[in-house]
Amino acid sequence: MISLLFFMPKNLNTLICRFYAIFANTKNYFMSRLKSFIANPFVQHLFLAGGVITLFVAAVLLSLSVYTNHGDHSEVPDIRGLNDKQCEGIVVRRGFRYVVSDSVHVVGAAPGAIIDQYPLPGAKVKKNRSIHVTVNAYTVEKVQIPNLVDYSLRNARVMLESFGLKVGKLIYAPSEFVNLVLGQHYEGKPIEAGVAVPKGAVIDLIIGHGLGDVRVNVPNLVSLDLESARQVCQAASLNLGAIICDETVITQADSLAAFVIKQQPDSFAGSQLQQGSTIDVWLSKRAPQTTSSKDEEVF
Numbered sequence: 001m002i003s004l005l006f007f008m009p010k011n012l013n014t015l016i017c018r019f020y021a022i023f024a025n026t027k028n029y030f031m032s033r034l035k036s037f038i039a040n041p042f043v044q045h046l047f048l049a050g051g052v053i054t055l056f057v058a059a060v061l062l063s064l065s066v067y068t069n070h071g072d073h074s075e076v077p078d079i080r081g082l083n084d085k086q087c088e089g090i091v092v093r094r095g096f097r098y099v100v101s102d103s104v105h106v107v108g109a110a111p112g113a114i115i116d117q118y119p120l121p122g123a124k125v126k127k128n129r130s131i132h133v134t135v136n137a138y139t140v141e142k143v144q145i146p147n148l149v150d151y152s153l154r155n156a157r158v159m160l161e162s163f164g165l166k167v168g169k170l171i172y173a174p175s176e177f178v179n180l181v182l183g184q185h186y187e188g189k190p191i192e193a194g195v196a197v198p199k200g201a202v203i204d205l206i207i208g209h210g211l212g213d214v215r216v217n218v219p220n221l222v223s224l225d226l227e228s229a230r231q232v233c234q235a236a237s238l239n240l241g242a243i244i245c246d247e248t249v250i251t252q253a254d255s256l257a258a259f260v261i262k263q264q265p266d267s268f269a270g271s272q273l274q275q276g277s278t279i280d281v282w283l284s285k286r287a288p289q290t291t292s293s294k295d296e297e298v299f
Contacts (some may be wrong), residue, residue, distance in 0.1 A: 076131060078121035083112045087133070095127035102134045107200035109136040140198045145184065147193030153179045153207055160203055168202035174237050174276025175208025182206040182239055190230075208239075211276045220267035221260045221281055223288040229260050229281060241278030248285040258283040 038044070077094055079087040091098045106115055116134040119125055143163050148156040157167050168185075175182055183206035184191055191197075216236050221229040230240050249258045262282040265271060273279075 073124040074127050076117075076119045076121055076123045076125055079117055079131070079133065080114050080121070082114055083110065084135075087114060091131060096125075096129055096131050098131040098133055100135055101132040103137045104134060105137045105141040105199055111136055111138040142196040143199050144194050144196050145186070145191060145203065148181045148184050148203075148205065149193075151181050153181065153205065156181045156205060164199040165197070166200065166202045168204040171204060171206045172209045173206050173234070173239075174211060174274070175239055176211060176276060176278060177208045178210050180208045182208050183234075208276065211274045214275050215272040216275055218265055218267045218271040218273055218279070221263045221279065222267075224260050226255055226258065226260070226281075226283060233279060237275040238273060239276065239278045240281060242280040244280065244282045246282065246284045246286075249283050254285060255283060258285050259288045261286070261288045 074094055074096070076096070077090050079090060079098070082090070087098060104115060109115060113136045114133045115136055118132045141164075143165065145165070146159050146163055148159060151159065153170070160167055171185070173182055184193075185204040185206070186195075186197060186201065188204075191203075197203075214237075216238065219232045219236050219238070221232060224232065226243070233240050243255075245255065245258070246261075249255050260281045261284045264280045265273065
């Protein structure tokens, strides 16, 4: 350094010497301040506390990593469609547990079968975790059939779907009204509104498609109960119209025990109606008259 300064101009040499002196003084100043700062008991305690906290946090993170098996993941098996006993062995073998969190009714699924699961199959989760499953109910949920008679086909579809039921076969029959529900069947037999059936059951509907060209004889419904009268009308491709009850028929049970005491149009020799026409009937629990309309005309 001295040899270099010897060959430099006098003014430049002086300037560098001054700069070097300032740098040395500044360095000595900061070193002395640093030593004084470190020698301060408060600063020493502060660094000591920071070191202890750092060691504590590192120990906690290491403990959590060991406790939670950090990085140790397994693939969730697909247990959908299995029952409790079948999935238990698979789940335990993979190091998991399973919890039934919900049950639903799915048409066509076996009772107790697993419908859904969470986490989904193939997900990577830690061992000893719980798999939440939704199973198909063991008992079939039942719903009451709504009254669909005299509703349009479109409205009947909406009503059945809202009750969790399905529309089955559409059986068309002659009627004064087109696309009007004339009756409802379940498993091939007529069924009344309010009867409980399994949710998802298929309901067949009898739908009107207008009057037919063929004329049929008017059947005699007097002295028949309401269901028998309906069956006789259906056999003749006719429909029951208005059902008028007298003071003896109050409840649903009364209507089942009542008899037809009058009908309109009457049944007499030669009386005919177009297929799909309606017959109005009057019901009573009193004994119906035994004298037919034909006999009254003779006398």
